[in-house]
Amino acid sequence: MTVLAPRTVDELERILADSPDHTILSGGTDLMVEVNLHGRRPTAIVSLRSVEELHAWTFDHERVTIGAAVPYATMEVGELAGLVPALAQAARTVGSPQIRAAGTLGGNLGTCSPAGDGLPVLSALEATVHIRGNGDRRDVPFADFMVGVKRNALRAGEFVHSVSIPRVDGWQGYAKVGTRNAMVIANASTCLVRDRSAGRVRVALGAVGPTILRCPEAESWLAANSDLRGNTPPSADVRAEFSRLVSQASRPIDDHRSTAEYRRHAVGVLARRLLERSYQ
Amino acid sequence: MSTPSGIGSENYSLTVNGRSHDVKDSWIGESLLYVLRERLGLPGAKGACEQGECGSCTVVVDGRAVCSCLVLAASVVDTSIVTVEGLGDGGRLSDVQQAFLDCGGVQCGFCTPGFIVAVHHLLESVPDPDDHQIREALSGNICSCTGYGRILEAVQQVAVARRSK
Amino acid sequence: MNTTNTIAPPRPGTLGTDASRPDGVAKVQGGFAFSSDMWAENMLWGATLRSPHPYARIVSIDTTAAWKIAGVEAIITADDVPGLATYGLIMQDQPVFARVGDTVRYTGEPVAAVAADHPETCKRALAAIRVEYEVLPPVLDPETCIDGTAPVIHPDGNVLRHQRIVSGDPTVTGDVVVEGLYEVGMQDQAFLGLEAALALPDPGGTGVELYIATQWLHEDRKQIAACLGLPEDKVRLVLGGVGGAFGAREDISLQVHTCLLALRTSRPVRIAYGREESFYGHVHRHPAKIWMRHHADRSGRLVKVESRMVFDGGAYCSTSPAVLINAITHTQGPYKCDNAVVEGWALRTNNPPCGAMRGFGVVQACFAHESQMDKLAAACGVDPVRIRLLNAMQTGDRLITGQIVDSVAPVAECIRETAAIPLPPDMEADPNVLDLPGGSGRTADRHHIKRGVGWGVSIKNLMYSEGFDDYSTARCRIDDGVVTLKFATAEVGQGFVMLAQQIARTVLGVDEVLLDTIDTQVGSAGSSSASRQTWMSGGAVDAACRAARDELFKMVAADNGLDPSRLAIDGTDIVEVGGSFRRPVVQAARGKRVDETREYHHQPTEDLDENGQGNCHVAFAFVAHRAVVDVDIELGLVKVVQVATAQDVGRVLNPKSCVGQVEGGIAQGLGLAVMEEIVVQDGRVRNPSFTDYLLPTFLDAPQVDVVFVEEFEPKSPLGAKGVGEPPCISVTPAIANAIRQATGRDLPRVPVRPSDICL
Structure with a gap:
């Protein structure tokens, strides 16, 4: 039998240490597309289905920790959605309900597509990726985890155990543009977090660069030019300049889904609208 | 069912609509959709996209409705699978x-x-x-x-x- | 009991009622056998190797490595085609396989096929076949085929058809002139049930049986038999369950390949395309560029229409010439116009082959003329509804081809009925995010949205044109009281199987009607296309049932000493008009055998002459659409809120079914308006998947409010017109016009892309 189904994280770690070429299977929504359509022929598979620890999520007053194998459907509604609303909003846009019942944040991180819907949220919330493998544990900030188009910081024998997301005093939201009203890959997406205690916003952009992009210039400029702690929204001029700076931070390309020009425009609009929403 | 020469060696069983089915000499990359349709004689789930973008292959695995084209068949050996053939009541329509x-x-x-x-x-x-x-x-x-x-x-x-x- | 003075409701299951589909139970239970579900003992899988280049000479094909893969049972190329090397609906210009020394002419053209014991083995075998290509610069711009700068890429030339229409006085001009250059993208039929077939070889390879999802069994058989080098009676086709068609199953795709592999291996072979291969395996809706100029008097009354239409037919002919003729002969739309100068071209390029799709050329023409009508309305300072009513065609009007519209033509009624449908309420103060453009992406808030309303009205020909006798055949047997119908009409989802039973129940007064297998063991039914089967096969079934009934009357009359001409069906009884005889049909038919086969032919049509004059079409149907859209102006996203429509149907034969056709057609037209497009770049399809070729989802589908305009069509055997195509034609420009109204943008192209609106 070449599909292994470990029950514990230790067991999983041992399997991958012995055979780092085993393919990790979580929800299957990326891997099986590769197998069905793109000629990928795994010879041995480790399924995360029975590793209960990876299917759990916890929280305390500082952070929410989500196991790598928790499906998006769990993030969309209920308590977890209340704790990380931007993630809930992003989860709701992932593929179809069927995909959300299977697909996981661990899979999003494993694949590391710039259009991965969960990733801008992890970026803007400055999440930490907890990695296991080779008898070791590493905590990698999301910013250092995604290193390129479909490339991440995982080494042979390693796997994503969980992601922890700091709880923020403030507002968070996610918006995504596609050319239909459901089940669509992002042409551009934006997550905005307004951290009231820090008096800052954090903005992360999806599908407009080789990795998820943060917008440090736009973030700093806005912090310097408006009151992000209070309830008074920035002026229209300030919002417009913020929008322009966000667009400027994007590095989109033309492809069959959209154009660079549109994507650049869209993230600016989304960031401005999210900022406005954060005051509603 | 046709048994491929040289590429298949996976043997396992699946529980579909409450019945256990043996799968023999299968290729590891076979999706649940393929196994249901081509090996277990349950063609109700349909394939129209092979990548979870159409829902024609929807089945329920352990209480979750999923696209069976994106389920590696050999990975759901310990689950309960329900297909359209398992709905309704003894041939009566639901x-x-x-x-x-x-x-x-x-x-x-x-x-x-x-x-x-x-x-x-x-x-x-x-x-x-x-x-x-x-x-x-x-x-x-x-x-x-x-x-x-x-x-x-x-x-x-x-x-x-x-x-x- | 005498019931002649009361109008009884129609008997359940007869014409005019919501009869049930005979295939419905199997379909909801998952047991209905689609062609992809067909299976046979000892079956092999087939697969096709396709060209990765749009235009290239094949230098060599080496199958040595592929043959070494265990489980591979056959590899075939052009050298293994025993009969005609090419096929095609109008011209036989498309090779079964591209041959060494010859060229491939589009990306995806078949080069070889394999049969093996598992789909995965097939994939490995295809990957192991080495094909050496000499890549050539492809012809991608159809205009270069007109100006002659393109190299000739096929022995039959690069012009598939060129036709002019000159009508009335070509020199006349109007006080008001509007013009525009419009573009329609390449749409895919995107049926859900992918191409699939199972071929069973006869012992000794003397013949073959093919289970196939197709629109026209007999035309397929003709082409397959020619390529196999077998007489037609040795090629038996049986309709495998068809998962939608929309024009994509008119042409040969995998039929010949599957049969060849089965004959070569002497084993059953199934080929089943995946979605990507399906995008390469069938023809698409023609992308078109259409220039139009309308002349009108100051009130907005049309004086002249001018147009130049360029249709990119792609690499092979398919039905391009007929699509072009449909487009140019519908230039005027459902409006009276005496003068016209129209020029149309269908051209051969190295782009994907294009052919039939629901609407068949009229979709493209309608997008242009309905865009023009709004421009004309604006130029004349007239309301878009008023300008359409002002010009609405009527029965008896002369078309620009010189043909008189002798069909019922309730254009004005369709417009008025549509206008009478209430507009949807304004958006709520706090709308559900799913109702906003962008949907679950949460891109917009209420104040970002602007609403627009737009109109589209169309005329569509029914049946085949230009002298083609697309007749249909049906057989009705009554055997010991049991009625069985047989026909070769392809049931593609439209519900003909249900209609056939309704006709038989109505004519024969029986409740149980059995349907024989749909196959080639009876005469041709023609294609399930061109909105023609209700009229044509409905006519054939009706004629066969009437003939059987009359035979039965003779027998019953003889048994009972009655005059057969005085017998009639009343409900489920045979009665003597004015007499006392009454007997249930089932009882009267006991022990009797009747077997009647009838063909139905429509009135003959003519070719167009060099000025595009001639009675080329059989009949016409009309429809009006009004679309209401919400647009996020800044992001260019659109949500179609409501489509109101009134459609000329002659007579409603099955209300539920008619509504289903209308709603489905509207969704397809919506797809073309805002999302569905095959993106072709350098001769390659960039989005051959359902991830990137976007079909409307449940959350994109609008509320549809439909009214049927029922005016019995005397030319039609059942008084009914086909309802399949009209719904998808003018809804596209209606939506485009609504977006224009909301945004003030010109939007000369569909699909309207977000960037077209906001950048």
Whole structure:
């Protein structure tokens, strides 16, 4: 039998240490597309289905920790959605309900597509990726985890155990543009977090660069030019300049889904609208 | 069933609609959709995209409605799988199946089994869905014939009937 | 009991009622056998190797490595085609396989096929076949075929058809002139049930049986038999369950390949395309560029229409010439116009082959003329509804081809009925995010949205044109009281199987009607296309049932000493008009055998002459659409809120079914308006998947409010017109016009892309 189904994280770690070429299977929504359509022929598979620890999520007053194998459907509604609303909003846009019942944040991180819907949220919330493998544990900030188009910081024998997301005093939201009203890959997406205690916003952009992009210039400029702690929204001029700076931070390309020009425009609009929403 | 020479060696069993089925000499990359259709004689789940973008292959695995084209068959050995063939009661139509017929929700019928499974699953989790909930829950099931109008009516009709029971 | 003075409701299951589909139970239970579900003992899988280049000479094909893969049972190329090397509906210009020394002319053209014991083995074998290509610069711009700068890429030339229409006085001009250059993208039929077939070879390879999802069994058989080098009676086709068609199953795709592999291996072979291969395996809706100029008097009354239409037919002919003729002969739309100068071209390029799709050329023409009508309305300072009513065609009007419209033509009624449908309420103060453009992406808030309303009205020909006798055949047997119908009409989801039973129940007064297998063991039914089967096969079934009934009357009359001409069906009884005889049909038919086969032919049509004059079409149907859209102006996203429509149907034969056709067609037209497009770049399809070729989902489908305009069509055997195509034609420009109204943008192209609106 070449599909292994470990029950514990230790067991999983041992399997991958012995055979780092085993393919990790979580929800299957990326891997099986590769197998069905793109000629990928795994010879041995480790399924995360029975590793209960990876299917759990916890929280305390500082952070929410989500196991790598928790499906998006769990993030969309209920308590977890209340704790990380931007993630809930992003989860709701992932593929179809069927995909959300299977697909996981661990899979999003494993694949590391710039259009991965969960990733801008992890970026803007400055999440930490907890990695296991080779008898070791590493905590990698999301910013250092995604290193390129479909490339991440995982080494042979390693796997994503969980992601922890700091709880923020403030507002968070996610918006995504596609050319239909459901089940669509992002042409551009934006997550905005307004951290009231820090008096800052954090903005992360999806599908407009080789990795998820943060917008440090736009973030700093806005912090310097408006009151992000209070309830008074920035002026229209300030919002417009913020929008322009966000667009400027994007590095989109033309492809069959959209154009660079549109994507650049869209993230600016989304960031401005999210900022406005954060005051509603 | 045809047994490939040289590429298949996986042996396992799956529990589908409450029955255990043996799968022999299969290729490791086979999807649950392929195994159901080509090895277990359960062709109700349909394949139309191979990448989770149409919902025609929807089945329920351990209580979750998923696309069987994206399930590695050999990885669901310890689960309970329900296909369209497992709905209804001994050949009698379920209320959802009957409503699809009564409301004109079936034309070519290729998307129908996936829809039937998805609707059953929806109504089990949300017995009294409003139109938005129906539309969103079924937004992963593509139909190119009906424009969804008659399907919406069918789901509404079942919800109303179940409520008055 | 005498019931002649009361109008009884129609008997359940007869014409005019919501009869049930005979295939419905199997379809909801998952047991209905689509062609992809067909299976046979000892079956092999087939697969096709396709060209990765749009234009290239094949230098060599080396199958040595592929043959070494265990489980591979056959590899075939052009050298293994025993009969005609090419096929095609109008011209036989498309090779079964591209041959060494010859060229491939589009990306995806078949080069070889394999049969093996598992789909995965097939994939490995295809990957192991080495094909050496000499890549050539492809012809991608159809205009270069007109100006002659393109190299000739096929022995039959690069012009598939060129036709002019000159009508009335070509020199006349109007006080008001509007013009525009419009573009329609390449749409895919995107049926859900992918191409699939199972071929069973006869012992000794003397013949073959093919289970196939197709629109026209007999035309397929003709082409397959020619390529196999077998007489037609040795090629038996049986309709495998068809998962939608929309025009994509008119042409040969995998039929010949499957049969060849089965004959070569002497084993059953199934080929089943995946979605990507399906995008390469069938023809698409023609992308078109259409220039139009309308002349009108100051009130807005049309004086002249001018147009130049360029249709990119792609690499092979398919039905391009007929699509072009449909487009140019519908230039005027459903409006009276005496003068016209129209020029149309269908051209051969190295782009994907294009052919039939629901609407068949009229979709493209309608997008242009309905865009023009709004421009004309604006130029004349007239309301878009008023300008359409002012010009609405009527029965008896002369078309620009010189043909008189002798069909019922309730254009004004369709417009008025549509206008009478209430508009949807304004958006709520706090709308559900799913109702906003962008949907679950949460891109917009209420104040970002602007609403627009737009109109589209169309005329569509029914049946085949230009002298083609697309007749249909049906057989009705009554055997010991049991009625059985047989026909070769392809049931593609439209519900003909249901209609056939309704006709038989109505004519024969029986409730149980059996349907024989749909196959080639009876005469041709023609294609399930061109909105023609209700009229044509409905006519054939009706004629066969009437003939059988009359035979039965003779027998019953003889048994009972009655005059057969005085017998009639009343409900489920045979009665003597004015007499006392009454007997249930089932009882009267006991022990009797009747077997009647009838063909139905429509009135003959003519070719167009060099000025595009001639009675080329059989009949016409009309429809009006009004679309209401919400647009996020800044992001260019659109949500179609409501489509109101009134359609000329002659007579409603099955209300539920008609509504289903209308709603489905509207969704398809919506797809073309805002999302569905095959993106072709350098001769390659960039989005051959359902991830990137976007079909409307449940959350994109609008509310549809439909009214049927029922005016019995005397030319039609059942009084009914086909309802399949009209719904998808003018809804596209209606939506485009609504977006224009909301945004003030010109939007000369569909699909309207977000960037077209906001950048």
